[in-house]
Amino acid sequence: MPPVQPDVPGNEQRLPPVRGKGRLCHPCPGTPEPTRTVTxxxxxxxxxxxxxxxxxxxxxEIHVDGQAVGYARYRMEKSQLWLLETVIEHGYRGLGLERVLMDAVLRNVHRRRVEIVLFCPLFKAHITTRREYSHLVAPPGPILASHRPQGRLIV
Structure with a gap:
């Protein structure tokens, strides 16, 4: 069997949601289930x-060997997904996990067929290298001050 190509949309494997310690055991009806995507x-x-x-x-969230090592925070606004910040723990930076996380997020957004608004500088830089996802970026427009995301700067 040939190896799976990492950057081709549709090559991820859907697994059942994770249940157990620290997770919801009985979600509310209509609540979307967390999903796992294997890279x-x-x-x-x-x-x-x-x-x-x-x-x-x-x-x-991105996990390595069962341990959470980072996340990409977002906010849903109508048919747009606002990408607010990306955080990877210090010991795991520079190992390619940022790219894996951002590619998985972009594949998920592509499947959902929603637009993205980029507030995270890592995503802004990444989308310039991934032209196949550039159509997902919402055209620039005014954002009301009351809707402007409040985030922290992670350096």
């Missing part, structure tokens, strides 16, 4: 990474 096989932390979408927490 590419290979060597290193990026190959062992699993990305989860947690709609109740409004963030995508």
């Amino acid at each position: 590419t096989p290979g060597v290193g932390p990026a190959a062992r990474a699993v990305v989860n979408d947690h709609p109740l927490l409004s963030r995508f």
